[in-house]
Amino acid sequence: MLNVRLYMLQRLSALVMAPLVVGHIAVMIVAVQGGLTTAEILSRTQGSLWWMLFYGLFVIAVSVHAAIGLRVVAYEWLGVKQKLSALLSIIVFIGLLILGMRAVFAVTLS
């Protein structure tokens, strides 16, 4: 089911996600201090290359990590055939990537 490439991608994406999750939660805690409004969030993210990179990378890592994880879950627990679970995982990857990137661009492009 998992070869060395998928295994390493799974580990590397986890490695990338760990600090991003911490950063994301830290910003959320800081951000809600003065009440949470759309305008306030957008004023921080719009036009910011940094936030675009931060969440862009986050979305890529999540898409990779979730797709590989679900591939194994589908195969081992739902009895989906190997080829089909590989296909499903590619669809999940592309789907998450498109949804996530749309959201990132929506809040960071001014």
Place this chain on the structure above:
Amino acid sequence: MTDSNTETLNVSVWRGDASGGQFRDYQVPVQENQTVLDVVTWIQQKIDDTLSYRFACRVGMCGSCAMTVNGEPRWTCRTHVNRVTQSSSLEIGPLRNLPVIKDLTTDMDPFFDKWTKAGGTHRASRSRNDGMVPVDPASKERMIASEGIECINCAVCYAACDTVAANPQYLGPASLQRAWTLVNDEKHDDRSAVLRAVAAEGGCYNCHSHGSCTRYCPVELNPMKAVAGLKRTTVAKLWGK
């Protein structure tokens, strides 16, 4: 049998073959220091001689007597009844994750096929004319190898592993642990071939490290640690280290 002991055990034993079967109940007199294998033998000798099961050494050496006892994989010759049940009932079935031949006897072929597939066959690095490779028992490699060589191939870990149950390709804890001992054995030829074998489809990366193998291994080995060693070493190789 002139047994004054009136206490009895209620034993459910799985009877059937590859096409199916069911548990059947037997009454077996309680005896002191009785092992699960003693109970099975008693049923076979006193009640039904068509009951099939497998054992050889009866002292925990050969690895042939493993069964599922009250839902858990065990070596039955070294498992005392009073250690696995507080009540007077016992359920004995064939090992999980292996095809049943008949009753309590499973077909061990898939287990040993995977053992071979993981590169488990020893290939000497020298011929008899070259003399022995000197092995320092205190060297790091040898100590790692020594941690796994007492495996008796009972397949208890294989039956305990949920990944084996869910993924038919997975080589399983025992074969991977065997491979890990060879990777650390200076007397083994072409150790990178073993690493290639365990890195292939169905290999070490499928292990979820949940540790049932280590929890149930009757000789207290640590296959989970061995699999982790293989993951580490194969990945390091990939990075050219």
